[in-house]
Amino acid sequence: MTNETKSWEATCKICKSKIRGTNGVTSNYNRHAKDFHPSEYESWQEQLQSISLTDQKKNTDTITFHKVKHSSSSRYSTIHPRQVELQKSIVENLIIELGLPLSLIERSGFITFMSNVDPK
Known part of the structure; x- marks a missing residue:
């Protein structure tokens, strides 16, 4: 980027x-x-x-959206090399290669996973 x-x-x-x-x-x-x-x-x-509509509905019903709370000083800037690397990897590997929906990044499980991968 x-x-x-x-x-x-x-x-x-x-x-x-x-x-x-x-x-x-x-x-x-x-x-x-x-x-x-x-x-x-x-x-x-x-x-x-x-993917059946039932599975999609079930997934939607069980997803709770939340924001990971960090002070702005503890987060990477949008141009920080690590932030760029993570974004590029998510798009190339999860969205393009695996064909996962971009909305994946809004799901609570993904947000929790990423906070474990890189707490910042």
């Missing part, structure tokens, strides 16, 4: 193309997969849709 534009790029694991995006936005990556790798994209969409 560059400090000036708060944008970054990832490498497509299928064709090795560089895909640029803005921090926190995955539409460029989804569009790339849909336009250049339609069969892989369709397979990914089918996997996402195979």
Whole structure:
């Protein structure tokens, strides 16, 4: 991620193309997969849709959203190298590679997990 534009790029694991995006936005990556790798994209969409509505509702009902309380001085700045590294890893490995929804980062279990991974 560059400090000036708060944008970054990832490498497509299928064709090795560089895909640029803005921090926190995955539409460029989804569009790339849909336009250049339609069969892989369709397979990914089918996997996402195979989750039953009952399971989705159950997960939504049991999720409680909360904010991890830290003083602002104890948190990384948005341009701190560790913060950038964590964000990039989450997007590349969890969102793009595993196809998990971006909303994952709002779930209490994920927030708790990340506070254990890096308390700051």
